[in-house]
Amino acid sequence: MTLDIVFLGLSLSSSWGNGHATTFRGLLRALDKLGHRVTFLERDVPWYAHHRDLREADFCELRYYDTIDDLRRNHHRELQRADVVVIGSFVPEGRAVIDEVAALCTGQFCFYDIDTPITLARVAENDCDYLARRQIPYFDVYFSFTGGPTLERLRSEFGARRAEPLYCSVDPEQHHRNRNTIEWDLGYLGTYSPDRQQTLEALLLEPARRLPDRRFVVAGSQYPHEIAWPGNIERIEHLPPAEHASFYSRQRYTLNVTRTSMIAAGWSPSVRLFEAAACKTPIISDRWPGLDSFFPRSAIQTAGSADDVTAILLGQSDRARLNMARQAYSLVLARHTGAARAREFTSVLMQSKQIRPVLDLDVESAA
Structure with a gap:
């Protein structure tokens, strides 16, 4: 069955300062290959407009809107006729967008939370500008x-229903x-975040200070x-997605660092884990609950201190390092591709073809 799917997300066009764009690109590209019709609606904001690394998408219709009025005026038909509408986390003015789209949507209505621990903490404090607690039951599926x-x-x-x-x-x-030569002993790819910096x-x-003869990259x-x-x-x-594979291929090891809220929640793998594994680059990760459900100990190294990292860099043989990377590679290709997620x-x-309840959208005081 071919589906007509509309996504409203933070960004598809720009990976600058966010991890949403690469996630959406992989999923939407795979949905297109499965034969589904996909549209992505993105708020046209200057900070992404100035850093766009995907000007045109050959796997979906990429369209922009300026305001909620513009969204209502120019995109209401595609929202009404869609089999599925998916709203992502961190959409600008997301609360108002959800109310607007909920009133238009006749198909399945879903939320895709790429920031779940952050979202739930903010919702609990009524401090989330892209989702209100009262809106969570609106969705047929909360992804x-x-x-x-x-x-x-x-x-x-x-x-959540x-x-x-x-x-x-x-x-x-x-x-x-x-086929790049190794340039760095350990590298890291990620936007600055205060709760990852420590x-x-x-x-x-x-480890870089302790090993002055080794090379590192951030x-x-x-x-x-x-x-x-x-x-x-x-x-x-800044490293655009097209250069990620080359970047990982030039590292002996790559480092994965997880945000504090996601460590607390567990079961929150970063896309960087899967990218590095797909490039057969050995991974050193911080520790969090659920990591072994994605990568067993034989496929990844974990570290909790500079001593741990230094011991890995100095002590693990190339044979063991590359065998670990091969295992991670096989796991990711079998279970964690865009095609797997699309399925x-x-x-x-x-x-989940359910009848949604009638929504009372005149609830400004509860927003």
Whole structure:
């Protein structure tokens, strides 16, 4: 069955300063290959307009809107006729967008939370500008980047009618091993985040200080100027998705660092884990509940301190390192590609053809 699916997400056109774009690209590209018709509606904002690394999409209709009035005026027909409408986390003025779209949507109505632990913390404090607690029961399916116990919490505490995991994924056509020579012993790819910085300091900056003859790299935007980078750490301000595979292929190991809220929730794999594994790059990760459900111990190294990282860099043989990477590669290609996620997504939709309750949208005081 061919579906007409409309996504409203933070960004598809720009990966600058966000992890949403690459997630949506992989999923939508795979849905297109399965024969579904896909439209992506993106708020036209200057910070993404100035950093677009996907001007045109050959796997979906990419369209922009300026305001909610513009969304209503120019896109109401595609929202009304869609078999499925999916709203993502961190959509600008998301609360108002959800109310507007809920009134128009005649097909299945879903939420895709790429930031679940952050969302739920904000919703609990009534401090989330893209989702209100009262809106969670609107959705036929609440798709979550986080699995594990969080799914039951969504149902029992927040009233989600159906909560399903939809983890990030990788596109093997974009992420694969390149024939590059190794330039760095350890690298990290990620936008600056205050709650990741302490871990990055412990697991990369401190090992760099201890191993001045080794080379390190950090790629990502928005890092404060006052950070004192050791001289053997190379900085790359922004790395577009097209260059990720080459970047991973030039590292002996790559580092995965998880946000504090996602460590607490567990079962929240970063797309960087899957990208690196698809490039056959050995991974050193921080530790969090559920990691072994994605990568067994034989397929990944974990670290909690600079001592751990230093021991790995100095002690693990190349044979063991490459065998670990091969195992991770096989797991990711079997279970964590965009094609796998698209099949999971459509399978849930086929199981969830339910009649949505009549929604009382005149609830400004409850927003």
